[in-house]
Amino acid sequence: MTELRTLLxxxxxxxxxxxxxxxxxxxxxxxxxxxxxxxxxxxxxLPRGRIMVDMPSPLADECAKRLAYVPGIxxxxxxxxxxxxxxxxxxxxxxxxEPGLRAGGELKFCVRTQxxxxxxxxxxxxxxxxxxxxxxxxxSTKGLVVNIKQAEVVIEIEIGRGETVLFxxxxxxxxxxxxxxxxxxxxxxxxxxxxxxxxxxxxxRGCRVxxxxxxxQPFLGRGGLDKVLKLSKILNRYQSRGRVYVVPFQxxxxxxxxxxxxxxxxxxxxRLMYRIGLKVAQKIKCLALVxxxxxxxxxxxxxxxxxxxxxxxxxxxxRPLIGMDKQEIIAQAxxxxxxxxxxxxAPDCCSVFMPSRPATKSRIDRLERDESKFPWQDxxxxxxxxxxxxxxxxxxxx
Numbered sequence: 001m002t003e004l005r006t007l008l009x010x011x012x013x014x015x016x017x018x019x020x021x022x023x024x025x026x027x028x029x030x031x032x033x034x035x036x037x038x039x040x041x042x043x044x045x046l047p048r049g050r051i052m053v054d055m056p057s058p059l060a061d062e063c064a065k066r067l068a069y070v071p072g073i074x075x076x077x078x079x080x081x082x083x084x085x086x087x088x089x090x091x092x093x094x095x096x097x098e099p100g101l102r103a104g105g106e107l108k109f110c111v112r113t114q115x116x117x118x119x120x121x122x123x124x125x126x127x128x129x130x131x132x133x134x135x136x137x138x139x140s141t142k143g144l145v146v147n148i149k150q151a152e153v154v155i156e157i158e159i160g161r162g163e164t165v166l167f168x169x170x171x172x173x174x175x176x177x178x179x180x181x182x183x184x185x186x187x188x189x190x191x192x193x194x195x196x197x198x199x200x201x202x203x204x205r206g207c208r209v210x211x212x213x214x215x216x217q218p219f220l221g222r223g224g225l226d227k228v229l230k231l232s233k234i235l236n237r238y239q240s241r242g243r244v245y246v247v248p249f250q251x252x253x254x255x256x257x258x259x260x261x262x263x264x265x266x267x268x269x270x271r272l273m274y275r276i277g278l279k280v281a282q283k284i285k286c287l288a289l290v291x292x293x294x295x296x297x298x299x300x301x302x303x304x305x306x307x308x309x310x311x312x313x314x315x316x317x318x319r320p321l322i323g324m325d326k327q328e329i330i331a332q333a334x335x336x337x338x339x340x341x342x343x344x345x346a347p348d349c350c351s352v353f354m355p356s357r358p359a360t361k362s363r364i365d366r367l368e369r370d371e372s373k374f375p376w377q378d379x380x381x382x383x384x385x386x387x388x389x390x391x392x393x394x395x396x397x398x
Contacts, residue, residue, distance in 0.1 A: 005060040006081050006165050007053040008158060009067065012074040013177060015049060025051075027206075028072040028178035034240055035066045047116065047160055054081075064171060069237045071204045073173030077156070079165040084120065086127075089166055090134030093155045096168040097135060100153055101142050108147035111135070113157040120159050127157060176204030179239040184208045185318065186281040187290040188273060189244070191227040191346050194292030194321055196235055196338040197329050201320035202290050203238045210242055210286060211235075212277055214249040223346040229390070230341045236392040238336075245280050246388040249273075252379045253353060260370035262355040266300045267362045268370060270309045276380055278313040280387070288316040294329065295322050304361040311364065 009032065014024040029044065029051055036042050039059055045052040055063060060078050067076050082088050093111070101107050111132040113124040122130065135155070136144060158165045187199040189211040199209045213228045225246060236242040249272075256268045277289050293301045300309075310317050321329055333339035 003057050004081055005055055005057045006079045007055065007060070007063055007067070007076055008079050008165055008167065009051040009053065009076045010049075010074045010173075011051075011072055013175070014072060024072075024178060024181055027181045028070075031070055031072065031178050031180065031240075032067070035070050036063060039063065049116075050158075052165075067173065068171075069174075070178075071174055071176040071206070071238060072178035074175055075170045075172050077167040077170050079158070079167035082164050082166050084159060084164045086130045086134060089131045089157060089164070090138075092166055093131060093135045093168075094138055096155065096166075097139060097144065097153055098142075101139065101144060104143070106143045106145050107153060108145055108151050109135075109153040109155065110146055110148045110151040111155045111157065113159065115159045117159050117161045119161075127159070131155070131157065174204060174238075177206030179203050179206060179208055182206030184210060184284070184286045185288045185290050186245075186277055186284070186286040187211050188277055188292075189213050189228055189232060190292070191224050191231065191342065191344075192292065193326075193333050193339065193342040194294060194297075194329055195290075196231045196292070196342060197332045197336065198290055198292040198318075198320045199235050200238060200332070200336050200338075202318060203235070208239055208241060209235070209290065210245065210284060212245045212247060212280055214247050214273055214276075216250045216253060217248075218250045219253075220346075227341060227344060227346045229395070231338050232392055233395060234337050234341070240393055242392045243284075244390040244392060246390065247276055247280075247383050248386050249383060252376065252383060255374040255376070255379055256370075257353040259373040261366070263357055263359040264362060264367055264370050265353055265355055266358050267305050267308055267367060270300060270305075271312050271367065271371070272376060272380060274309055274313045274317070276384060278315055279380075279384060281315060288318050289313065290318045290320070292321055293319045294324055294326075297326065299358040299360050302360045305359070308362040308364050308367055 011028060014021060017024050025046060029046060041056045043054040064078055067073060080092055082092055097109055111128040113127040115124045132146065153168060156167050182205055185202055185207045187195060187209050189195045189199065202209050211232050215225050232244050252272050253269065256265055260268055281289060293306060295301060330339060333342060
């Protein structure tokens with residue numbers, strides 16, 4: 001077959017953006033170009049409603065692999081550029097269909113044409129017939145049958161101005177919006193299952209996600225940080241240019257342990273995490289915080305406790321998982337590749353000094369009374385002064 005291959009990339013939600021459509025298209029195109037960084041001989045085109053990428057045939061599989069990590073793509077196909085000649089189209093179609101034929105069995109197929117060049121001398125149904133009938137004339141005796149509604153193999157033809165592309169299957173994308181079109185957010189990332197999935201969901205809505213991790217190495221060792229770095233590197237494949245902000249949290253936790261009501265500890269931890277997250281988000285120009293909280297999943301995630309935590313920050317707090325149950329979240333974690341790392345044994349800082357009976361309906365006045373017993377503002381500033389910043393792209397290049 002031809003030495004040149006063409007990737008045909010489709011989007012759906014972007015196509016509904018009206019006058020802002022070009023902005024979203026360009027954002028997606030830039031992300032695709034970034035994903036293909038280091039691949040030589042790749043050429044990009046942007047006909048209406050599509051992104052076309054021409055490349056040498058040996059690069060096709062690698063390009064397809066990389067596209068699987070780019071939000072904003074509805075589906076894509078690895079196609080073959082052909083001349084707008086029915087005989088040539090049919091010959092290529094036969095080569096694509098024939099390997100799927102089974103001895104003594106039937107293979108259902110059809111031809112579908114998208115004709116963006118309306119000046120072409122045949123309509124889409126006519127092209128379907130011309131190409132399909134030629135394929136059937138060769139393969140009907142080998143078990144090939146036409147079935148438009150239940151086709152197992154679909155030969156698709158795209159006819160545009162000056163080019164025709166033929167392909168035999170669609171690869172689903174991860175949909176959503178292209179990263180970068182919705183601004184930056186800061187995700188409170190732990191080593192658990194939930195927060196990586198929440199971060200991924202925000203990427204699919206066009207956000208570039210940076211991460212903040214609250215570390216407690218004196219009590220927990222380095223295992224928690226190593227785990228979070230693994231997770232953040234996986235997540236960064238869906239966006240690039242992410243950073244991890246590592247905040248030492250042990251002094252704050254010790255102060256809460258020594259001065260505050262035991263049942264309030266976890267909610268007090270979260271209130272300080274949110275306050276630090278707010279300061280970091282403002283510093284790096286993020287517009288919202290993101291958490292992996294799901295309503296009622298653990299004691300700190302009741303309505304009362306979520307309200308007691310959210311009230312300390314004058315910034316939007318996004319909780320993409322709030323209505324999901326654990327099995328739904330686990331299914332998503334498996335899908336995006338974080339689950340196996342998330343279940344590796346490693347404690348997180350919220351488990352330090354865990355009370356036997358944590359409060360499920362915290363009262364804000366009592367939390368504030370506890371906070372008045374220790375210098376949390378000074379401890380918070382000290383933690384931020386000792387914060388470490390890790391560039392995930394630089395880490396990936398090491």
